[in-house]
Amino acid sequence: MFTRAIVRPPGPHFQDGLTTVNLGIPDVALALKQHEQYCQTLLQCGLNLIRLPANDGFPDSTFVEDVAVITPRGCILTLPGAASRAGEVATIKETLTDYFPDLFQIEAPGTLDGGDICDADGHYFIGISKRTNEAGAQQLADILLGMGYSTSMIDVRDIPTILHLKTGMTWLGDGRLAVNEVLAGHPALQGYELIHTAVGEEYAANCIRVNDDLIIAAGFPVFEKAVLALGYRVILVGMSEFSKQDGGLSCLSLRF
Ligand code: CIR
Secondary structure (H helix, E strand, O other): OOOEEEEOOOOOOHHHOOOOOOOOOOOHHHHHHHHHHHHHHHHHOOOEEEEOOOOOOOOOOOOHHHHEEEEOOEEEEOEOOOHHHHHHHHHOHHHHHHHOOOOEEOOOOOOEOHHHEEEEOOEEEEEEOOOOOHHHHHHHHHHHHHOOOEEEEEEOOOOOOOOOHHHOEEEEEOOEEEEOHHHHOOHHHOOOEEEEOOOOOHHHHOOEEEOOEEEEEOOOHHHHHHHHHOOOEEEEEOOHHHHOOOOOOHHHOEEO
């Protein structure tokens, strides 16, 4: 059960952040509107919001998910794999310390982005990606093991369409994962019910289950229909401007 979420709006230079996709330059005013719609949705789901101020020194800092991994048993500060993002951790540490006095920390030479971590009810899938290296993944696995959790690693480095593990999969609860085809065959995912995204709807695989609600990106009708048919209470949020910067719904908040 989540009660809180940390969010940070995009700053005036949001369009200067990193991207690997060719979807055009984001409209910052529209991104701000979409961010507010996202915040209102989390409020509607019953969460209290901890709103950090925009930090224009870090154009990707609206993607707060990447700087920490929060579990019910403790919080781990990450060390983002992109040099331009490593400094974001210091800008959120104080806020996290208010809630988690004993923070763990991923340390060099390890790197790790929160977007590579998928919590499936106490089993943590850890993506090894262009951002999360093996040393970072192993440090996190050791910390999670110490907390009594289990982990499995999924290497996505050779999948060009997947920046972070959660670009391509989400834990939906109830033994289910939403997945892109490129991940569906991975041995670590066997035993789960897999909800496949349709061709052309890969972006929809990044969604967020918040207590009784499932927040999905607007504009993916096949996926929407599939999750509605499974009985989820679905809320749609427009994500066009964040998708241009490789960001998905999960990236925009730290929920705990
Ligand atoms: C980046 O490349 O780091 C940002 N433009 C996007 C980060 C998206 N975060 C995520 O998937 N957790």
